[in-house]
Amino acid sequence: MKPAPFSYADPDSLDEALAVLSAEGEGAKVLAGGQSLLPLLNMRLAAPTTLVDINRVPGLDQIEAGGSGVRVGALVRHAALLRSAEASAVQPLLARATANVAHPAIRNRGTTVGSIAHADPSGEMTAVLALTGGSVTVATPDGTSSVDWADLFLGPLETSVHGPAVVTSAFFPALAPRSGTAFAEVARRKGDYAVCGAGVMVTLDEDRRVASARVAYISVGLVPEVHDLTDAVVGRPVDAADWAAAGVMAQGLVDPDGDLHASADYRRLLVGALTARTLASAAAEAQERSA
Numbered sequence: 001m002k003p004a005p006f007s008y009a010d011p012d013s014l015d016e017a018l019a020v021l022s023a024e025g026e027g028a029k030v031l032a033g034g035q036s037l038l039p040l041l042n043m044r045l046a047a048p049t050t051l052v053d054i055n056r057v058p059g060l061d062q063i064e065a066g067g068s069g070v071r072v073g074a075l076v077r078h079a080a081l082l083r084s085a086e087a088s089a090v091q092p093l094l095a096r097a098t099a100n101v102a103h104p105a106i107r108n109r110g111t112t113v114g115s116i117a118h119a120d121p122s123g124e125m126t127a128v129l130a131l132t133g134g135s136v137t138v139a140t141p142d143g144t145s146s147v148d149w150a151d152l153f154l155g156p157l158e159t160s161v162h163g164p165a166v167v168t169s170a171f172f173p174a175l176a177p178r179s180g181t182a183f184a185e186v187a188r189r190k191g192d193y194a195v196c197g198a199g200v201m202v203t204l205d206e207d208r209r210v211a212s213a214r215v216a217y218i219s220v221g222l223v224p225e226v227h228d229l230t231d232a233v234v235g236r237p238v239d240a241a242d243w244a245a246a247g248v249m250a251q252g253l254v255d256p257d258g259d260l261h262a263s264a265d266y267r268r269l270l271v272g273a274l275t276a277r278t279l280a281s282a283a284a285e286a287q288e289r290s291a
């Protein structure tokens with residue numbers, strides 16, 4: 001199918017983009033990589049009156065990796081983030097999760113920030129933003145503000161960013177000392193959206209015992225879900241922690257739906273298995289980083 005008619009603007013500054021979004025009202029949509037929006041248009045699941053293409057806006061394609069975390073500009077492609085050794089060194093979960101986003105052709109064009117703004121509960125980067133305690137910066141005609149992940153995701157494909165607004169960057173805090181991460185998912189075919197996915201973060205105390213274990217899931221709830229599993233493993237040395245027990249604990253905390261791709265029971269089973277596996281791997285990394 002072809003999209004419904006729309007007008008197109010490709011402003012060359014952020015101010016101009018915001019002015020067009022303001023003038024066009026609710027019918028206008030930001031276009032970044034187009035890897036989610038254009039399929040929706042082609043299937044006529046969305047019919048914006050105007051697309052405001054931000055690809056010519058300067059300054060939005062930067063990755064800034066520093067001591068406190070990684071700031072990813074709105075035009076940074078998934079592939080660029082995946083390749084960034086600086087970003088991986090500061091927050092290794094970024095590359096680990098991005099490697100699971102779609103296929104190389106889509107990663108070459110799709111943006112990390114677009115993925116977050118799209119708020120698909122199956123999107124890997126929404127979970128990474130949540131698990132790392134990240135935030136986004138939003139520009140509107142009235143100024144710029146920061147929106148914490150917990151205030152951002154309202155439901156499937158729905159965020160708290162409304163009206164004339166451009167998400168200019170996403171910020172992912174750095175991995176804490178003595179910590180490790182892992183990401184794993186199950187998809188019907190490599191590159192497909194996950195049937196279930198888990199990103200985890202484990203932190204050890206100074207005696208190299210588990211101090212915290214947290215997990216974020218994709219394709220399990222309507223928004224990215226973060227759960228604290230520390231109680232199942234706290235105080236244990238890495239090789240004596242019962243990661244399977246943490247998986248069982250997680251199964252009691254989630255409430256997945258069944259759909260065409262997987263039943264609710266199968267998703268719950270995957271939650272247990274992926275949680276146990278990724279926690280063990282993240283803990284081993286935390287131990288290595290503590291040495």
Ligand SMILES: Cc1cc2nc3c(=O)[nH]c(=O)nc-3n(C[C@H](O)[C@H](O)[C@H](O)COP(=O)(O)OP(=O)(O)OC[C@H]3O[C@@H](n4cnc5c(N)ncnc54)[C@H](O)[C@@H]3O)c2cc1C
Nearest residue numbers: 030032033034035036037102110111114115117123124167
């Ligand atoms: C076959 C296929 C498989 C895929 N598999 C996966 C997968 O496994 N995991 C995954 O996470 N994604 C997957 N995707 C989606 C892909 O990752 C997209 O790149 C991403 O979801 C959206 O980024 P984009 O830059 O393409 O955004 P666009 O398609 O341009 O926009 C998506 C939405 O976000 C809004 N938006 C985008 N950028 C901004 C901004 N800066 N400010 C405000 N609003 C903005 C748009 O208005 C639109 O509503 C897949 C896509 C395809 C076609």
